[in-house]
Amino acid sequence: MNAIAQPTRQLVRMRGRSYVAFVFAPVVPIVGWLEEIDATLARSPGFFAGKPVVLDLSEAAIMHLVASLEQRNVRVLGIEGVDPVRLTASMPPLLTGGRSCVLMQNELKKPETKPKPTSLLLENPVRSGQSIVFTEGDVTVLGSVGSGAEIVAGGSIHIYGTLRGRAMAGVNGNSAARIYCQKIEAELLAIDGYYQTAEEIDVALRNRPAQAWLEGDVMRIAPLS
Amino acid sequence: MAKVLVVTSGKGGVGKTTSTAALGAALAQRGEKVVVVDFDVGLRNLDLILGAERRVVFDLINVVQGVAKLSQALIRDKRLENLWLLPASQTRDKDALTDEGVRSIIADLRTKFDWILCDSPAGIERGATLAMRYADEAVIVTNPEVSSVRDSDRIIGMLDSKTVKAESGERVEKHVLITRYDSGRAARGEMLSIEDILEILATPLLGIIPESQDVLRASNVGSPVTLNNAASAPARAYIDAARRLMGETVEMMVPTERKGLMDRLLGRRAA
Numbered sequence: 001m002n003a004i005a006q007p008t009r010q011l012v013r014m015r016g017r018s019y020v021a022f023v024f025a026p027v028v029p030i031v032g033w034l035e036e037i038d039a040t041l042a043r044s045p046g047f048f049a050g051k052p053v054v055l056d057l058s059e060a061a062i063m064h065l066v067a068s069l070e071q072r073n074v075r076v077l078g079i080e081g082v083d084p085v086r087l088t089a090s091m092p093p094l095l096t097g098g099r100s101c102v103l104m105q106n107e108l109k110k111p112e113t114k115p116k117p118t119s120l121l122l123e124n125p126v127r128s129g130q131s132i133v134f135t136e137g138d139v140t141v142l143g144s145v146g147s148g149a150e151i152v153a154g155g156s157i158h159i160y161g162t163l164r165g166r167a168m169a170g171v172n173g174n175s176a177a178r179i180y181c182q183k184i185e186a187e188l189l190a191i192d193g194y195y196q197t198a199e200e201i202d203v204a205l206r207n208r209p210a211q212a213w214l215e216g217d218v219m220r221i222a223p224l225s
Numbered sequence: 226m227a228k229v230l231v232v233t234s235g236k237g238g239v240g241k242t243t244s245t246a247a248l249g250a251a252l253a254q255r256g257e258k259v260v261v262v263d264f265d266v267g268l269r270n271l272d273l274i275l276g277a278e279r280r281v282v283f284d285l286i287n288v289v290q291g292v293a294k295l296s297q298a299l300i301r302d303k304r305l306e307n308l309w310l311l312p313a314s315q316t317r318d319k320d321a322l323t324d325e326g327v328r329s330i331i332a333d334l335r336t337k338f339d340w341i342l343c344d345s346p347a348g349i350e351r352g353a354t355l356a357m358r359y360a361d362e363a364v365i366v367t368n369p370e371v372s373s374v375r376d377s378d379r380i381i382g383m384l385d386s387k388t389v390k391a392e393s394g395e396r397v398e399k400h401v402l403i404t405r406y407d408s409g410r411a412a413r414g415e416m417l418s419i420e421d422i423l424e425i426l427a428t429p430l431l432g433i434i435p436e437s438q439d440v441l442r443a444s445n446v447g448s449p450v451t452l453n454n455a456a457s458a459p460a461r462a463y464i465d466a467a468r469r470l471m472g473e474t475v476e477m478m479v480p481t482e483r484k485g486l487m488d489r490l491l492g493r494r495a496a
């Protein structure tokens with residue numbers, strides 16, 4: 001049978017026809033009654049197959065359903081689709097005109113697990129007074145780092161200009177972090193808490209490409225060749 | 226379209242006010258309608274450099290607070306009809322400036338002038354940040370010595386972050402103006418060289434103003450150096466800088482003093 005009603009305007013012949021139908025009148029307790037049906041189905045699974053079934057909800061059955069739902073902490077706001085004459089004053093009121101709507105399942109959206117960036121790229125020079133703090137990883141500066149500016153990185157620091165300010169690498173206890181710069185005129189270099197000030201940095205290294213790393217608890221600075 | 230240009234430096238005494246007056250006068254001499262605004266509330270100087278100190282009635286703070294109208298506070302220069310001054314208040318301090326007040330004054334000035342030159346106070350506090358707040362362009366005045374250069378670097382960082390243009394993702398066009406430059410001392414290594422300064426600041430050069438007695442002489446008589454003695458070395462340098470601001474291409478050179486014979490014999494040097 002085609003379930004979709006076609007909007008055709010043909011003459012329709014009406015014929016009366018009667019069918020034999022089962023009438024289900026749930027009895028209390030409903031749970032027991034459903035168990036009976038289950039048992040019937042277990043004995044002969046095809047018993048209701050293709051057969052019309054009418055559900056007869058007597059006043060007692062409705063009362064019982066509402067009561068047993070309330071026992072389960074389900075409060076019934078209203079009853080729908082029942083002849084109003086069948087509802088008594090103690091029952092929830094009849095509701096009509098309800099429209100179906102889709103209930104959105106409010107699943108907790110898993111935040112898209114974008115991997116956190118592990119490096120920071122700065123394309124402009126870092127000016128005096130600016131402080132760049134990036135504890136998640138490496139910092140790369142394409143310009144220079146001015147005197148009085150500072151870079152604080154969880155990982156290594158790479159400076160393609162002149163380092164005139166302070167560079168602090170491996171601040172989270174990463175002793176493998178290093179500092180690289182194209183020209184070293186740093187005020188202070190620090191790796192994992194070990195530091196050297198400008199005064200301690202060998203004058204011979206000045207104005208040359210250099211790198212700094214930790215060897216045990218001694219900071220080494222060497223020219224990059 | 227009107228351009229708001231802040232003259233700033235961070236450090237004091239490098240020549241911000243002198244440069245504001247000189248550039249303002251040079252632009253006005255070239256036919257531009259110019260207003261110079263003194264933001265140094267409490268320590269105003271621009272009125273003296275322009276020789277307008279005896280004509281100040283109302284000031285910037287009066288206008289900010291609605292006591293006076295902008296037209297009442299503007300002072301027209303006696304020598305250049307295109308040059309106007311909006312003086313600062315000497316009796317108040319920088320806290321009297323409000324962001325909203327400055328915004329509305331600048332917006333008002335934009336409708337009346339081609340150039341609005343804001344003379345910033347020294348420092349990085351309220352007065353300086355409000356002077357640069359609405360700028361389209363900035364002239365960073367720098368002396369050839371390390372402390373001035375480092376302060377300028379700091380100011381450039383602020384121009385890139387604290388201005389309305391920077392906050393809306395645009396850029397304030399920045400120019401470095403090197404003042405009090407002595408080529409002899411730079412050659413002897415007693416001063417930072419131009420190359421060093423530009424390398425540190427990574428900002429284009431607007432001009433090099435030589436150290437000169439003419440600057441002091443001009444400010445003592447209350448006249449911008451470009452007006453007082455237009456043929457002098459600093460005046461020529463400022464005029465070149467003003468032409469560059471207007472978009473002209475002018476060859477960069479350090480104008481030198483035309484020393485007289487007596488000066489040479491006595492080895493007299495501008496100090």
